[in-house]
Amino acid sequence: MTQRLNEDDLYRTSSQYRLWSFSPESLATLRRKTHELAIARASQYAGTSNSSDGDAFDCLTSEECLRLVRRYLDQTRTTSDHFKWPITVKATAAQYLARFYLSNSPLTYPPKEIYKTVLFLACKTEATHMTLSEYARRISTPADEVLAPEYKVMQALRFTLDVRQPYRGLKGVLMELLNLAEGRVGEVEGVETGGAAALQAEMLGLELPSKTAQTMWRVRDSGKVEGKALVDRINAAYSAARTILDGPALLTDAYFLYTPSQILLAALHLADEPLTSFYLRTKLPLTSDLRPKILATIAACAELLGSFSGSQVLSKEERAALERKLEGCRDPSTRDLVGSHAVAKRGTDGDEEAEEKARKKKAARDKALKEGDDLFGPSLNGKG
Amino acid sequence: MATPPALDVPPEPPSKRRKTSPDPPSRNDTPDVGLPSSSFPAVADLAEQLDDQERKKYVKGKKLGSGQYADVFSAHLVSDPSKLVAIKKIKVGPEVKEFGISYDSLREIRFLQELDHPNIIKLHAVFSTKNQNLNLVLEHLPQGDLLKLIQDTGGITYTAADIKAWMLMLMRATHFCHANGILHRDIKPNNLLLAADGSVKLADFGLARAMADPFQPMTYNTITIWYRPPELFFQAQHYGGAVDVWSCGCVFAELISREVLFRAWPETEINMVKLICEKVGTPTEENWPGVGKLRGYVTPAEIVPLKPRDQWFAAFRAVGEVGVDLLIKMLTLDPRERLTAESVLKHEYWTSDPRPSKLRDLPRKGGGENTMGQDLTQRGGELPQTNGGRGDRVARKIDFGAGK
Numbered sequence: 001m002t003q004r005l006n007e008d009d010l011y012r013t014s015s016q017y018r019l020w021s022f023s024p025e026s027l028a029t030l031r032r033k034t035h036e037l038a039i040a041r042a043s044q045y046a047g048t049s050n051s052s053d054g055d056a057f058d059c060l061t062s063e064e065c066l067r068l069v070r071r072y073l074d075q076t077r078t079t080s081d082h083f084k085w086p087i088t089v090k091a092t093a094a095q096y097l098a099r100f101y102l103s104n105s106p107l108t109y110p111p112k113e114i115y116k117t118v119l120f121l122a123c124k125t126e127a128t129h130m131t132l133s134e135y136a137r138r139i140s141t142p143a144d145e146v147l148a149p150e151y152k153v154m155q156a157l158r159f160t161l162d163v164r165q166p167y168r169g170l171k172g173v174l175m176e177l178l179n180l181a182e183g184r185v186g187e188v189e190g191v192e193t194g195g196a197a198a199l200q201a202e203m204l205g206l207e208l209p210s211k212t213a214q215t216m217w218r219v220r221d222s223g224k225v226e227g228k229a230l231v232d233r234i235n236a237a238y239s240a241a242r243t244i245l246d247g248p249a250l251l252t253d254a255y256f257l258y259t260p261s262q263i264l265l266a267a268l269h270l271a272d273e274p275l276t277s278f279y280l281r282t283k284l285p286l287t288s289d290l291r292p293k294i295l296a297t298i299a300a301c302a303e304l305l306g307s308f309s310g311s312q313v314l315s316k317e318e319r320a321a322l323e324r325k326l327e328g329c330r331d332p333s334t335r336d337l338v339g340s341h342a343v344a345k346r347g348t349d350g351d352e353e354a355e356e357k358a359r360k361k362k363a364a365r366d367k368a369l370k371e372g373d374d375l376f377g378p379s380l381n382g383k384g
Numbered sequence: 385m386a387t388p389p390a391l392d393v394p395p396e397p398p399s400k401r402r403k404t405s406p407d408p409p410s411r412n413d414t415p416d417v418g419l420p421s422s423s424f425p426a427v428a429d430l431a432e433q434l435d436d437q438e439r440k441k442y443v444k445g446k447k448l449g450s451g452q453y454a455d456v457f458s459a460h461l462v463s464d465p466s467k468l469v470a471i472k473k474i475k476v477g478p479e480v481k482e483f484g485i486s487y488d489s490l491r492e493i494r495f496l497q498e499l500d501h502p503n504i505i506k507l508h509a510v511f512s513t514k515n516q517n518l519n520l521v522l523e524h525l526p527q528g529d530l531l532k533l534i535q536d537t538g539g540i541t542y543t544a545a546d547i548k549a550w551m552l553m554l555m556r557a558t559h560f561c562h563a564n565g566i567l568h569r570d571i572k573p574n575n576l577l578l579a580a581d582g583s584v585k586l587a588d589f590g591l592a593r594a595m596a597d598p599f600q601p602m603t604y605n606t607i608t609i610w611y612r613p614p615e616l617f618f619q620a621q622h623y624g625g626a627v628d629v630w631s632c633g634c635v636f637a638e639l640i641s642r643e644v645l646f647r648a649w650p651e652t653e654i655n656m657v658k659l660i661c662e663k664v665g666t667p668t669e670e671n672w673p674g675v676g677k678l679r680g681y682v683t684p685a686e687i688v689p690l691k692p693r694d695q696w697f698a699a700f701r702a703v704g705e706v707g708v709d710l711l712i713k714m715l716t717l718d719p720r721e722r723l724t725a726e727s728v729l730k731h732e733y734w735t736s737d738p739r740p741s742k743l744r745d746l747p748r749k750g751g752g753e754n755t756m757g758q759d760l761t762q763r764g765g766e767l768p769q770t771n772g773g774r775g776d777r778v779a780r781k782i783d784f785g786a787g788k
Binding site: 005010013014015033034037086087088103104105108120121124125126127131132133143146147150151154155156157158159160161162167168171341344 | 429430431432434435480481482483484485487490491493494495497498500509510511512514515516518563564593594597598600602
């Protein structure tokens, strides 16, 4: 019965792995299905005012929908930063939004509305406290608009709220590298090393980061890396990687396609490749069968993160243009979320007890009304 | 009832129409795709379809318990009536206006979705209903909880081997949470439910949280007061799994002596610190370097030295010297010195005699399935039936004796 689980096994039990990890193909298929469903609906409700069939109906393309969502992923980031919320809130919110739009289309639920709900939800699940009224005030949105789509969001998230993130892992790598640089680590589990001093010497002799590397660190004129400079190099690689995790990692499909550790190693790889390769050598024996596969995965993730540029995020004008177009083809039945939310709250769902309660309340109210209205005064037994 | 609806009268709202039969199909059940005039969002997107499928898998039965925060129902699978589950329906309270879905429910859902372990209550599914209630489909645990077992001193006897078996299951659950980066923060006997086969299941993740990143502060106002470790009374904002290990130590002691170890009365923080000083020793710079720097560090003026080993042994001899050694290490004042859940599991207690009891030999009946109903409807951090206090707990015991 006893089972030993390693970190990989544990990760595979996470909802992020079970429900929210995809191959590029399955991700594309899912998005296509969602978009097709939305377009099919759109042509139906548009059909009532437009006699031609759905094809003539001018609507956002799948690509445009994706770009609009990405714009709001960015908006989610900047809003979270504006509130100075912890990084975990930001990443969780961005991922909630991305996950929401795997099964929903912007045509049905425009991201302009959803991102506010998602951010407030992430703030709650990540134990950051801000009251709804303060949040609503600071984003200049009525509180009920923030709450109305909350259940819809929970449902789209399939009631899984945990988002595994690369930040703590990156911090762990930073600490390990600093310890190695200071000659404090000689033994690395499962990997043969020449001891602490040899590792330290190897680090000092590492190749310099390439010209295209994203680290800000540059070696001094002498070309020789001394102890202090090595620490600087590590810190600079960390902050460059952090910047990548804060931007491209949240704005691309990285979280859907890769694990948190793959993402952080890819970011570090883009920041300072020789340093990252060294770090991986201390973890992965050169002889390991898994090594080529792991390196290829990290390289592929780095490719995804590295190819992202800020120009892929819509400008304000482009966004406005897309949203105007969206107005013309959005689903009318989801326009009034606040209204339908209120209706849903008032209704009951066949739960006997709630009904019982409502019935009693109504009976009491009817009775009181009746007594009040009764022309001849309340009945005698009413007085007891 | 049978008269046809008059055409000029608006249709009744769905709630009125549904009284006639237990589960009548509602007009709103099927998305009216072709009718844009529908006032409900009639979108059956992929997530909604899945949610709907989940909901239809279960048949709700009798209510097991009702609290301020949730109702718990017994239920079974439509496809197999022998497969029981418990459905915890989260109540929508007045705080919804200020927060939306409550922190407690979100935490519970978040963490239980991630934890799949034989000693942690299983969350099979979550679904929502049309009027936006969250329903948690949980493992059915019909044997009550450890608290009821501990308190039934007249009816139930158990052995040192039974205690070892229960504690082992508790520690495995705790270690599993920590290995997943989750702090439970409310370990206590009435959150330890008993399954039909006698195994212990850690429940109620309403106060749980992910371990914080370095330097990120956490609240110290957590864990039911009797099970709260000294560092939280001293307002430490950075802590780890050690807080849960202290609570586990309290449960261990309570299983042995069948009374709450630190039962401050009235249950104030200052009384709790006093009790911990009396029973373990006063936290000082010697036994806990740096404790004086904690913001809330206050202890009674008279310093009690750490309780010597033989006194611990005298009080808890039932688990033997090895067991007492483990207990002392779990109730170490300095959280950095306290054993981690993993090192607790590596302690020699588990492999020394007696061997932990087999599941089938463990006493059960910690109150039956209604106890599950009561436990699951409680809000985290509360003492059992808080408002009644002492009298209530006595009443509970008598009540239980009468029921037997």
